[in-house]
Amino acid sequence: MKFDLFRAGLAALALAALPATAFAHGSMKPQHGGIVQMSGExxxxxxxxxxxxxxxxxxxxxxxxxxxxxxxxxxxxxxxKSEAALKPAGGNKLSAPGFKAAKGAKVVVALTDKGGAKIFATFQTK
Incomplete structure (x- = not known):
């Protein structure tokens, strides 16, 4: 069996790049004490x-x-089912005052940008 240095080097390079790829979208750590989901970018x-x-x-x-x-x-x-509108509340925050996410509920956040693209995220509350 012939050892191919070029292929071994490519494999090592690919493995070295994995950690950078895994965090390409930023941290998944909650910044405001909530729960997080990723939807696209x-x-x-x-x-x-x-x-x-x-x-x-x-x-x-x-x-x-x-x-x-x-x-x-x-x-x-x-x-x-119950629904509530989310309204911009400054910066990157949307709010639904008075809406209480119940423990054990499934909560879907539906977003539509100005271009009409839709983003959805589903959460299971604790």
Whole structure:
């Protein structure tokens, strides 16, 4: 069996590039204490608090302007659905004041950008 130095070098180079590729879209760590999902290039963080539910948008660790989107939340719990509009609340934050994400619910965030492209993220609340 002949050892091919060129192929071995290519394989080593490909393995060395794996960690950089794995983090190409930025951190998946929640920045606001919520839960995160990746949809395409967009990181969506769902945060439920006493005043309502907020969603934060980013791409490659950079905030994405919430004003570029129309959005809504759809929650399903025990076969019942409820919806709420998300409104821009400054920077990369969208808010649904008064909307409480229930524990154990499935929550879908539906975003539509100004060009009409749609982004969806599904969360299972804890």
């Amino acid at each position: 967009t990181l969506i963080e769902l945060v439920s608090g006493p005043k309502g539910t907020d969603v934060y948008l980013s791409e490659e660790d950079e905030p994405v302007a919430a004003t570029d989107y129309t959005a809504k939340l759809t929650q399903t719990l025990a076969g019942k």
